[in-house]
Amino acid sequence: MASGPPKKVAIIGAGLAGLGLALALHARSIPCTIYELRLPSKVTTGALMLSPNALGVLDSLGVYERIRNKGYNFENIAFKNDKEETTDLYPLGNEKLYGYKALRIYRQVLLTELRTMVQERDIQVIYEKKFSRVLQESADEGVTFQFEDGSTAQADLLVGTDGIHSTVRQKVSPSTTPLYSGMLAITCVIPTSKLRFPADKDYSTLPVAIHGKAGTFIFAPQDVDGSEVLAGSQKRYPEQSKAEWSRLFGAKDELLALLSANRADWPDIVQSGLENVPKHTLSIWPFYIVPKLAAWRSEKQRVIILGDAAHAIPPTAGQGASQAFEDAFTLAFLLSRLSPQIQLAAALEFWQNYRQERVDQVIALTQQLNNMRLPAAEREKLGKGEIWRSGDEAQLEWLYVPRIEERLATWVEEAEKREGGEDGTVQKSLIS
Template sequence: MSSPTKDIAIIGCGVAGMTLALTLHARGIPCKIYEVRSTIYRTTGALILSPNALRILDKLGVYEDLEPKGFSFQKMIFKNNAHETTDEYYLGSKELFGYDCLRLYRRGLLDHLRFEINDAGIPVFYGAKFSHVVSETEDGVEFAFEDSTTKHCSLLIGTDGIHSTVRRCINPSARPVYAGMISINCAFPRSALRMPPEHPDYPLPVAVQSKPGTFIMAPQDGEGSTIFAGTVALYPEQDHAGWDELARDKAKLLSMFCKDKDAWPDIVQSAMEAVPEETVAIWPFYNVPRLSKWSSEQGRVVILGDAAHAVPPTAGQGASQALEDAYSFTIVLAEVAKGREWNKSLDAWEKMRNARVDGVKKLTQLLNKTTLPKEEREKLEMETWGSGVDQTWLYCRDLENDTEQCLKDAFGN
């Protein structure tokens, strides 16, 4: 049996794919990336990187350059209509978890990682759409692209996102499941906000909770001059065309976004008035259901990142968990390169990562419910988020130590 680390092919040049390539490169393991999009593709939106992710980016030597590009903060403060603080949720804290949380444009993170990939000389083939696995043996995989060309590799890693094609080769029936709600969001200049005059220190980010639900406002650029605003609504599932139609219907989205405007405090009303209609966007919440295996029978096809476990963005862990997957998987491959048996190592890693993602999914579910309108929350009769929960388990994990330990436990040494 040849080593899986001999000739690695990564499908997808997103956060998971690029982090994996960089961590492999740092350990002297070569790989190639195949990406369907072109280099000039531009994505929108901002994402959250929490301390568990920033620790990895710091180890890769990219945190210092990224940090000034985003907005650093510690917690989301929950306020009611009377501007009283009702709760708080830590997304980071230098004192408590080693790093503040960093909110930055997704494009900025991807551009930065792409720069590092180029600098490291890692080959990336753009415009290459993975299609299917032609054959797999215990030595490797022959796989095909949409244009019918084929390639061979010792290990095929799918980091091709929530609608993963590689996942279909492992588990054809696994499909993303709709969580019943969408986020409606937009961005506008901070200068448009009417801060409550009697509360000059009104915090941002903030989650304002009122009868109609929760309205979040968070700065998303280095200067904090652009504010993301978002609210969550229950909405029936649509097919692809239906979601596209809703996304295009900006007037409908704006009216959903501004629903029950009078029930909100003036600061939220000022945000609603500031929204340029054409910027309102939606994000339907989908989960990839729990997959007990993230790899094929023979262990030469593996998925990670959103392909394996996409979660709604509520806990801000999408990109952070993709980074954890990539970093810990490289440690496993480095151990295998030194002689550890492959399939048993892979099995131990999958179990460790699945347990971790279970915790993140549970947290996401609690936070999803917390954002719903009061009467919907009450109907659910289920747990919602409550402060006082220690986030150390999420943000302070020693991933290197834990991955090595999970392999030692599996092999008894």
């Protein structure tokens, strides 16, 4: 692959980023194999929200048509104060402005659809293969790597899409470990019919985030007809060991008590939710992040990380999976355009800078949204720009309509002009 697209890409991890990358590479005729530590029969729980930027990527890969009717389609989340007055609407999608409504879909449904599409394209997925380390990496030979069972494999490029606790990241940024943000979400799933919607308040917009004295409580529909909601709140909570988090997850009475703290301070609709929590649905989500990395690729450019492995971000803007899909789509695009003029090192440098810029913008937005969820007394101490407020119609166009292909195609065109003469001869190698 010295001067063209790779002929063999190994992907570590068949999560959202890995499966998305496999489909994006296949669409550009780049062969790949996925290695996944779990069996496909392992069921994941919970739902996630996909916004127009992710849905645009999934549309171009043929996924959107297959999932759009398998989740809850909506446009805004309503923010309410403790008197249940709607103070603002935050768009998570908008068909007219951004091309798509937001889609809240069970993770398992999305993974199943992506896996089916990967299978239909004869992309090889090898399950129960736990990546352990890179044995050798060179510009000529590519990468040789090893699994925990001792077996080895080889590829032109190795891409780690192995999540927040990535093992592949050790080759790229050995000292990085995920950091706990200090916040813990406690969630449960409640039938919508059990909620007492007050007749004199407007609850026509769901999801809703009620910013009360005790923090923020959220109700978010998550199945096709909106008949059940994810309900929950986030709190400051000290970091625990893996074993302690696991114990807390199993301690349903303790979780219910945590979720019900300051119950009297919440409006009646929250109280109706708390009265009807099916205990087995109680779950926790400690927010860990991956600190900003200097590099998303190894020095020799043959090992790359993306998705949560490269930039796990706090969840408030609902962009974790969406950014992972953008990573995958953009990487596949650039790899398909490698040529004597477009060398791997230059393409990856542009890619990382472009992607990091997007992620940084999302983190800044997330901070503004997080601040809205603080208890009232803490919120009041913050300056104006530190809290999100709705503005003009195009306020979130930068996020939801990223015009990815346009941006990448422009870079490719300019790089080709810079590096090639009028007749296309290479004037200078981009790899030193």
